[in-house]
Amino acid sequence: MQACLFYLFAALTLLCGVLVIANPFTRNPVTSAMFLVLTIVSLAGLFVLLHAFFLAAVQILVYAGAVMVLFLFVIMLLDLKEEERRKIKAGAGVLGLAAAGGIALLMIAVIRQSNAGVGLKPASAEGSTLDLGKRLFTDYALPFELISLVLLVAMIGTVLLSKKDLK
């Protein structure tokens, strides 16, 4: 049952991910954004199967909720008609495919070398949020503090960029 669901969610993730960037039926960016939502939700399904319940909830809350709203706003800030008219040049397509293939090969090689997941057991059955928080606030307290700086930089950057014309 779990293996079935894993393959279902994995296939959905891959299929929707391809449809985000290469939808044969439409080049509407809003359609791509909706497929990105589906990709994110099926990734959340994979997280649940890996017993990462907190990550799954955050994936839905932050990515499918907040980040997608931002994407849609950005899409609506652009001139869509101009984007839809734009033709993809053959040379650019070939180069893009080559670059994507190279990155994919590199990632596969790195993942195979790193022995990721070998000897790992699924997170302890009860309260993975508890374990995650414990690690976050003890071993990883410094990275946690640095996250606040990253968020601060993003906040200041956004305000600076979009309020530039005023005073």
Added chain:
Amino acid sequence: MDPSKSQLMQYVPVLMLAVVAVLFSAGTLAASSLLGKRARRSAVKDTAYECGMLPVGEGNTRLSIKFYLVAMLFILFDIEVVFLYPWAVNFKGMIREQPGLIFGSMAGFMVVLFIGYIYALKKGAFDWKQ
């Protein structure tokens, strides 16, 4: 029963909800295309019925940059709140053993973000009319 299994079982209703949602939307679409009669479409029939403005011009108008600012600030504070969940879950257990760590880490986190909040407030980022 294996406890890890039982926690996964709690998500079965979520899965059922997803299946029902997909089946319902696909079912209504299929039913309306199977049962409904194909209408003969013409330019006159496709106009807005009885009331409403005639659709003229671009369908998608470009939004003001202000929406982007609000959405971005929303995400940033959303991420801040996300870190509060594991903190709140751990607070009771850790306050006895490492009170400085559990309290100080979140206090530092909040102070930095509060600086950002004050900055956005002073710059008028929450002021819609500006």
